[in-house]
Amino acid sequence: MHVIPQDKYTTVMIVDDSVFMRDMLGTMLGLKGFKVVAEAADGDEAVVKYLELRPQITFMDILMPNKSGIDATNEIISIDRNAKVVMCSSLGHEDLIKAALESGARDVLFKPYKDLQLQEVLQRVMQF
Helix, strand or coil, X not given: CCCCCCHHHCEEEEECCCHHHHHHHHHHHHHCXXXXXXXXXXXXXXXXXXXXXXXXXXXXXXXXXXXXHHHHHHHHHHHCCCCEEEEXXXXXXXXXXXXXXXXXXXXXXXXXXXXXXXXXXHHHHHCC
16 A cells, blocks of 8 residues: 655655665655655754755654754754654664654654555654
C-alpha cells in the first residue's frame, strides 16, 4: 500500500549529516509520490532551508554537527508552530526521542528505514 499525498503534503525536506541516509529516504519518499524540495546536512542549514522553502513535512535526524535536530526543530516550531517535523533516530536514543517530541516533532521514524514504518508515520503526520 502506498500513500498518495494530497497536494498540500507533497513537498518534503530531508535533514541528515549522512548523504547515504538522505538518498535512501529520498528514494523511498519519491516512490510514494512525495517531492524532496531540499536536503540539509545539519540543523543550521535545515532552519535556513525551511524558512526559504516551507516544506510540508521535514524529516530531521536527531544527532548532527553544528546544531542538533532537536535544537533545529525547536527553532522551526518557534517560527512556524504548524510545521510537521518527523524525527529520524536509531533505536536506543529514548531520552533524545522524548526530547524531540517535546520540542514539537510530530512523530519518529527509526533507522534503518523500513517501508511499512515510513508508510505508518506518513499516514499519522498527514492527519495533523
